[in-house]
Amino acid sequence: MEYRIDHALAILSKTPVVVRNLLHGLDEPWVMNNYGENTFSPFDVVGHFVHGEKEDWIGRTKIILEHGEAQPFDPFDRYAQYEDSKGKTINDLLDEFASLRVANLNELKTLNLEEEQLALRGTHPELGGVTLSELLATWVTHDLHHIAQICKSMAYQYKDEVGPWRKYIGIIPP
Amino acid sequence: MEYRIDHALAILSKTPVVVRNLLHGLDEPWVMNNYGENTFSPFDVVGHFVHGEKEDWIGRTKIILEHGEAQPFDPFDRYAQYEDSKGKTINDLLDEFASLRVANLNELKTLNLEEEQLALRGTHPELGGVTLSELLATWVTHDLHHIAQICKSMAYQYKDEVGPWRKYIGIIPP
Numbered sequence: 409m410e411y412r413i414d415h416a417l418a419i420l421s422k423t424p425v426v427v428r429n430l431l432h433g434l435d436e437p438w439v440m441n442n443y444g445e446n447t448f449s450p451f452d453v454v455g456h457f458v459h460g461e462k463e464d465w466i467g468r469t470k471i472i473l474e475h476g477e478a479q480p481f482d483p484f485d486r487y488a489q490y491e492d493s494k495g496k497t498i499n500d501l502l503d504e505f506a507s508l509r510v511a512n513l514n515e516l517k518t519l520n521l522e523e524e525q526l527a528l529r530g531t532h533p534e535l536g537g538v539t540l541s542e543l544l545a546t547w548v549t550h551d552l553h554h555i556a557q558i559c560k561s562m563a564y565q566y567k568d569e570v571g572p573w574r575k576y577i578g579i580i581p582p
Numbered sequence: 583m584e585y586r587i588d589h590a591l592a593i594l595s596k597t598p599v600v601v602r603n604l605l606h607g608l609d610e611p612w613v614m615n616n617y618g619e620n621t622f623s624p625f626d627v628v629g630h631f632v633h634g635e636k637e638d639w640i641g642r643t644k645i646i647l648e649h650g651e652a653q654p655f656d657p658f659d660r661y662a663q664y665e666d667s668k669g670k671t672i673n674d675l676l677d678e679f680a681s682l683r684v685a686n687l688n689e690l691k692t693l694n695l696e697e698e699q700l701a702l703r704g705t706h707p708e709l710g711g712v713t714l715s716e717l718l719a720t721w722v723t724h725d726l727h728h729i730a731q732i733c734k735s736m737a738y739q740y741k742d743e744v745g746p747w748r749k750y751i752g753i754i755p756p
């Protein structure tokens with residue numbers, strides 16, 4: 409399925425609503441627990457989304473448009489939210505994510521990218537050469553990956569409660 | 583995290599809204615494609631949810647309450663939706679799922695289950711002895727598993743579009 413901005417916008421604009429619907433009003437154990445060492449709780453995921461809105465997608469888009477391959481992207485800190493989210497509630501983060509996302513999608517629309525710009529190249533600090541369209545397609549799959557991760561964290565909290573069904577519920581690690 | 587009906591209801595009542603928000607208004611390729619042989623597209627998943635509402639969770643709850651271990655559950659057909667969803671649109675299925683889920687949760691609330699009933703035992707045709715609380719906890723994790731599966735199907739459609747980022751986006755199989 410070829411990358412198309414309208415297709416991508418359809419998903420990207422849904423994510424804050426989907427995540428809010430998944431998490432809003434839940435008791436803390438669903439939101440604050442992860443599924444093992446070095447994994448993200450739903451709270452961590454939303455903080456990670458916020459950090460991405462601030463530091464990743466649109467910033468990198470602009471680097472490609474303005475500097476092409478000459479200026480590598482800054483490395484993205486995947487664990488920044490452990491510090492940044494301190495003192496915030498899940499509702500704070502959901503609100504922050506939603507408003508940053510709206511602003512970023514407005515900025516993306518304003519850029520009015522043409523087909524030929526989507527083929528422009530940038531430099532990822534680890535992956536090397538990438539295109540703008542690959543960056544923007546990754547934004548979509550990154551959303552989907554982390555929505556699924558929220559589901560995984562939540563399901564994990566019932567790993568013992570499901571008894572023998574555990575082997576049928578693939579999202580709970582064996 | 584111990585099973586509690588109020589905790590579980592909080593998740594179960596969200597799922598139709600979450601799934602609708604994920605899928606409503608998307609172009610067909612996002613909704614109708616799966617991620618390989620014998621996998622579910624988002625359309626298949628919603629049909630599977632509908633079938634579960636009709637044939638699985640509340641039906642098995644009643645079998646446990648009325649017959650205990652003496653009457654094994656009917657086997658659940660995990661592929662029934664391939665036939666049942668024929669001729670329906672994704673919006674038909676989203677509506678059907680939402681209204682069946684509301685009715686089933688109302689029925690669950692009406693049962694007014696006590697702690698001691700949650701420990702009642704039933705017989706799964708493959709897994710053997712299970713408790714009512716295990717069945718009801720599985721309902722929750724089954725929802726979360728399949729919401730994540732919808733995300734997986736969608737992300738998979740961009741498996742080539744993300745270019746070298748593919749190795750960072752764990753939800754896309756290598």
